[in-house]
Structure formats: C-alpha cells, structure tokens
Amino acid sequence: MTQVRTRFAPSPTGFIHLGNIRSALYPWAFARSTGGTFVLRIEDTDLERSSQAAVDVILEGMRWLGLDHDEGPFYQMQRMARYKEVLAQMQAEGLVYPCYMSVAELDALRDRQMASKEKPRYDGTWRPEPGKVLPPVPEGVRPVLRFRNPPDGVVAWDDKVKGRIEIRNDELDDLVIARPDGTPTYNFCVVVDDIDMAITHVIRGDDHVNNTPRQINIFRALGKEPPVYAHLPTVLNEQGEKMSKRNGAKPVTQYRDEGFLPDAMVNYLARLGWSHGDDEIFSRAQFLEWFDLDHLGRSAAQFDEAKLRWVNAQHLKAMADEALAPLVAEQLQRQGIEADERLGAICGLFKDRCDTTVALAGWARAFYADVQPSEADRAQYLTDAVRPAVADLARRLESAAWDKASIAAAIKETLAAHGLKMPALAMPVRVLVMGTPQTPSLDAVLALFTRKKVVEKLSSF
Ligand code: GLU
Numbered sequence: 001m002t003q004v005r006t007r008f009a010p011s012p013t014g015f016i017h018l019g020n021i022r023s024a025l026y027p028w029a030f031a032r033s034t035g036g037t038f039v040l041r042i043e044d045t046d047l048e049r050s051s052q053a054a055v056d057v058i059l060e061g062m063r064w065l066g067l068d069h070d071e072g073p074f075y076q077m078q079r080m081a082r083y084k085e086v087l088a089q090m091q092a093e094g095l096v097y098p099c100y101m102s103v104a105e106l107d108a109l110r111d112r113q114m115a116s117k118e119k120p121r122y123d124g125t126w127r128p129e130p131g132k133v134l135p136p137v138p139e140g141v142r143p144v145l146r147f148r149n150p151p152d153g154v155v156a157w158d159d160k161v162k163g164r165i166e167i168r169n170d171e172l173d174d175l176v177i178a179r180p181d182g183t184p185t186y187n188f189c190v191v192v193d194d195i196d197m198a199i200t201h202v203i204r205g206d207d208h209v210n211n212t213p214r215q216i217n218i219f220r221a222l223g224k225e226p227p228v229y230a231h232l233p234t235v236l237n238e239q240g241e242k243m244s245k246r247n248g249a250k251p252v253t254q255y256r257d258e259g260f261l262p263d264a265m266v267n268y269l270a271r272l273g274w275s276h277g278d279d280e281i282f283s284r285a286q287f288l289e290w291f292d293l294d295h296l297g298r299s300a301a302q303f304d305e306a307k308l309r310w311v312n313a314q315h316l317k318a319m320a321d322e323a324l325a326p327l328v329a330e331q332l333q334r335q336g337i338e339a340d341e342r343l344g345a346i347c348g349l350f351k352d353r354c355d356t357t358v359a360l361a362g363w364a365r366a367f368y369a370d371v372q373p374s375e376a377d378r379a380q381y382l383t384d385a386v387r388p389a390v391a392d393l394a395r396r397l398e399s400a401a402w403d404k405a406s407i408a409a410a411i412k413e414t415l416a417a418h419g420l421k422m423p424a425l426a427m428p429v430r431v432l433v434m435g436t437p438q439t440p441s442l443d444a445v446l447a448l449f450t451r452k453k454v455v456e457k458l459s460s461f
Contacts, residue, residue, distance in 0.1 A: 004036025005200045008062075008069070009190070011043045012054035015251035016061055018303060019235035019243035020205075022269045026232065027203040028067045029270070029291040039197050040072035045189060047077075061252035065262050066284070074197070076189050083184040086192050086222070087145060087177070095221045096177060098143030099126040100135075121173040122146070142180035147188070147218060149174050155213040160230035160293040162206070167213040175214050187211050191218040199227050201293070206231035230293050232273055236302045243303060259331060259356030260308070264315035268308045272301040281314045313355035321348040324357070331361035337368045342448055349440050349448065363434075367449060371435035381428040381437060382461055389418040389425050390432070394458035402451050408443035432457045 006027035010016060031038035042058070044050040059073070090096045099122075101109075110120040126134060127148065149172050156166040177188035184192075190211070194202065209231050219226040237243045245251075255265060263284050271280065274297060276290040316324070321344040328347055329339040343364060350363040365371060373382075396410040415425055427437045430445070433454055439445050446454055 002200060004031055004034040005039065005198050006031045006036060006203060007039040007041050007072075007194070007197060007199050008067075009041040009043050009193070009204070010058050011046060011049075012051060012058060013046055013049035014245045015054055015057045017243060017245055017249035018252060018255075018269060018272075019249065021061055021065065021067075021252050022235060022272055023203070023205050023232060024062060024067050025065075025266065025269050026230070026274065026291075026293075026296070027201065028069075029288055030201060030203065030293060031070070033288045033291045036200075037070045038068075039074070039199065040069035041074045041076070041193055041197070042072075043076050043186075043189070045076050045183075045186065057251050057253055064253060064256050065265055071197070074193070076193065079189070079193070080183070082196065083189055083192055084182065087182075087184060087188075090147075090177075090221070091145065094128075094148070096145045096147055097126060097128055097174075099146045099174075099176075100138050100141050100143045101125055102138075102141065119171075124174065127174060144176045144180055145178035146174040147177045147214075147221070149214075149217055155216050157212065157216060157226065157229055159209075160201075160203075160228060161233070161296045161298060162209070162231055165209070165212075169217070172214060172217070175218075177218070187214050188218060191215050191222070194227060195219065195222060195224050201228045201230065203230040203232065203293070206233055228293075230296060232296065233298060233300045235272060236300050238303060238305065240302065259358030259360070260312050261315050261319065261327070261357070263319075264308075264312040267315065268311045271311075272303065273297045281311065281318075309355045316351050316354060316357070316360070319351070321345065321351070324351060324360070327357045328360045328364055331357050332364060332368065335361070335365070335369075337365065339364065339368060342367060346448055349444055353440075366434045373431045373435045377431045377435075377437060381431045383428075386420075386424060386428050387461065389414055389420055390428055390458050390461055392417060393425065393429065394455050397446075397451065397458070398455055402447065404443045404447040407446050411443060428461070429458065432461055 008024035008027055010020060010024070028038050030036065040062070042055055044055070062069070087096065101122075106122075109123060113120045126143075126146070128134060150169045153169050154166045155169060155172070156164060158164050175185075175187060177185050179185065194215075212229055212231070216226045235243045237247060237249060239247070241247050243249045266284055266287060267282055270282075270287050270291070274291070275295055276282070279286075279290075282290070324347040325339070325343040329343055332339050346364045346367055347360060350360055354360040354363065393410060393414040396414060397407065400406045400410045411422075411425065414420075415422060418425075426442045429442060430437050430439045433449060434445065
C-alpha cells in the first residue's frame with residue numbers, strides 16, 4: 001500500500017472550536033496509526049475573514065492537543081504562483097475557457113431558470129464546442145475562467161463514512177476556477193494542493209460533500225486519481241444546532257485554560273464520531289492503536305460538556321501525580337501562586353474529587369495561600385465547645401514528628417483526652433486549615449501542610 005498522507009486544512013476565519021478540531025484529530029490519528037504523514041495547510045485565501053490571531057489559535061490548539069504535523073503549515077496565499085501556473089497549463093490544454101458573462105447577465109439567466117422551475121446553473125454560453133460560434137467578446141470585460149466539466153456520465157466515490165455517492169455530471173455546471181483578476185477559487189486550490197501534497201486520504205467535514213464531485217472532476221482533468229474521501233458528520237452543540245462560534249462554541253484553547261487535559265480531550269473528541277466497541281475511556285496510545293476509518297460514525301454527534309468533564313475526571317484520576325503537578329502549577333501560577341515539591345502529593349490526595357486541573361488548583365491553593373472559611377462554616381463548626389480540643393491538638397502537633405502516622409496519633413490522643421468523636425474535632429480543624437469541612441482524611445491533609453502553618457491556623461481560633 002502507498003504511504004498514507006493526510007491533511008488538516010482549516011480556514012483561519014474565526015477561532016477554531018471543538019467541532020473544527022475533530023477534523024484534525026482523525027486525519028492525524030490515521031496518519032499516526034498507519035505510519036503515514038500528516039500535513040497542515042492553512043486555507044487563508046479569504047482575505048477579508050482570515051486572521052493571524054485565528055491561525056495562532058489553530059497552531060496553539062493543535063500543539064496543546066499533541067496533534068503534531070509532519071509537514072507545513074503551508075499557507076495557500078503563499079502558493080498563488082503555483083495555482084496560476086496550473087491554471088495556465090489547463091488553459092493551454094483547453095481544460096478551462098474564458099467566460100465573459102456579466103453579473104447582470106448571470107442574474108437574468110438565474111431569474112429565467114427560476115421562473116421556469118429549472119435549477120439555476122450556468123448555461124454554457126461561452127463553452128467552446130466543435131462547430132459552435134461563440135458570442136463576440138465584449139470590450140473591456142475581463143473574463144472568469146470556467147472549468148470544462150464533463151458533460152455526461154456520473155462522478156462517483158466510495159466515501160469511507162457515507163458509502164457510495166454518485167452525482168450526475170449534468171447536475172454540475174462549469175465551475176469558475178479563476179476570477180476576473182486571475183485569482184484562483186477555492187475548489188481549484190484545494191485540488192492543486194491535494195495533488196502537490198500527494199494526499200491519499202481526505203478526511204473532512206461533510207459540509208464539503210457538495211464540493212467533492214467538482215474536485216474529483218478537476219483531479220481527473222489534471223490526469224490524477226482523486227484520494228480516498230471520508231466526510232465526517234457535523235458536530236452539534238448542546239442545543240442541537242451546528243456547532244459554531246456564533247452560537248457559543250469556545251475556542252479550543254479555552255479548554256486548556258479551564259483545566260482540561262489534552263489526552264482527555266483527544267479521548268472525548270475521538271468518541272464524537274468514532275467508536276471502538278463500548279470503550280469510553282482510553283489513552284492516546286490505545287486510540288492510535290485502534291483508530292481506523294471503518295468505525296467512523298454516520299450520524300451527527302452532539303457535544304455534551306458534562307460528559308467531557310466526566311471523561312476529564314477519569315483521565316485526571318488515572319494520571320500520575322508527578323505528571324499532573326506541572327499542569328496544576330500552571331493553573332496556580334495564573335493566580336500568582338508558586339507551588340513547591342509538595343504539589344505532586346497534593347494532587348494525589350485531591351485528584352479523585354476533581355474534574356479539572358482548575359478544580360485541583362482550587363484545593364491546592366489552601367496549601368500556598370491564605371484561605372478563609374465562610375461565615376456559615378465558622379458559625380457551624382468553630383464553636384466554643386470545641387475550642388479547648390483544638391488548642392490541645394495544636395499543642396500536641398507542635399512536638400509531634402511531622403508525618404501522617406504521628407499526626408494521626410496526636411489527633412487520636414486529643415479525641416481521647418476530650419471525649420470527642422472524630423468528626424467533632426476533624427470538621428473544625430478542616431475549616432480552620434483548609435477553609436472547608438469537606439476534605440480527604442485529616443491526617444493525610446495535615447501532613448502536607450507545614451507544621452508552622454497548621455499550628456498557626458489552629459491557634460488563630
Ligand atoms: N478549509 C476548509 C474548511 O475549513 C476545509 C477544506 C478541506 O478540508 O478540503 O472548512
């Protein structure tokens with residue numbers, strides 16, 4: 001089999017969201033799992049709507065998710081000379097022809113066709129045919145170039161997602177592939193790129209299905225066989241609309257800022273349109289081992305943030321504490337807090353109750369900054385009745401060895417001395433030290449604080 005070559009070809013118009021980046025995940029995974037090559041191409045020919053900021057989010061988002069490319073990024077705007085070269089070659093071979101029909105004439109044509117209930121399409125006025133006399137070339141009009149679409153037969157492909165698709169050529173009119181100023185149009189650039197970049201598999205959103213027959217015809221006119229196509233169903237947002245930034249989709253990088261893990265995102269996005277039996281949680285390595293084009297889903301997938309959080313929580317739990325620590329340190333840094341070597345152990349103690357690294361940083365905060373309990377917790381737990389026991393515990397902790405077992409012993413002695421049950425002492429101590437009564441086991445929590453801080457907090461009551 002020839003080497004697999006896939007590509008992701010985003011248009012940098014608006015910030016890339018999860019629905020878009022899923023179209024990067026599959027071609028990336030297919031290239032990685034087959035030992036192929038993954039190409040990144042930025043389709044920036046829409047000068048009005050493209051922006052460097054959007055390119056940056058694409059690059060940053062892909063880097064964050066670990067969707068590394070082997071070639072590129074290639075920018076279409078930098079390939080204009082190449083497109084024009086191919087256009088000239090097509091013109092020389094009679095594969096395209098100039099069309100001088102004005103916009104007003106095209107509009108009139110469309111109105112006539114609509115009035116007689118025909119599908120609006122270019123009528124071939126300027127298409128040269130043997131023996132046909134073309135209208136006189138109007139003066140001062142710069143023509144567009146139209147592609148000479150095959151007049152009959154069908155154009156067909158076996159889509160890896162949608163199955164066989166056949167379109168009659170007489171349904172496709174002669175596509176404009178260069179504007180009057182000579183700039184090439186979208187479908188043409190895509191074909192030249194896919195040929196030059198030797199793409200074997202085009203995996204993209206199904207909003208491009210209508211372009212595919214046109215692109216296939218251009219491939220064949222250029223003497224090339226088209227690649228394999230896989231058109232991915234749309235990603236819907238939680239309201240069931242097509243995901244788009246206009247209806248609330250977030251830029252991919254925002255999920256990083258909100259504390260999601262790249263591997264969890266890959267896992268979640270992978271399941272949004274592909275399956276491996278009933279497996280819901282898997283590692284990146286498993287995904288790459290399992291990924292194939294035969295198990296891409298056919299129906300639209302719906303984004304579900306609660307599910308994403310759940311997937312993230314599973315990955316968070318499974319992740320090694322020391323690997324988690326730098327990610328949580330980053331979140332703390334954003335709050336101006338410098339963590340230290342205790343952070344790995346802190347992650348280990350709290351990760352089971354968190355779904356994001358932001359939540360984890362929320363717990364870790366108590367170890368590095370001064371957190372204060374709420375008034376309600378103060379009123380409920382910091383009562384006069386418990387004051388002597390807390391003071392006693394502070395005293396014992398001042399001289400205890402600073403490890404979990406010794407701290408546990410000091411707590412036990414305090415309980416015995418004051419005739420208290422564990423919660424009666426543990427809750428106020430948690431509230432004082434961590435600012436909340438809900439924490440993991442008290443001895444483990446206290447052992448991760450410095451003795452100084454614990455004694456200080458207990459004595460402040
Ligand atoms: N630039 C197109 C888009 O962002 C993708 C084109 C393609 O994959 O062929 O929708």
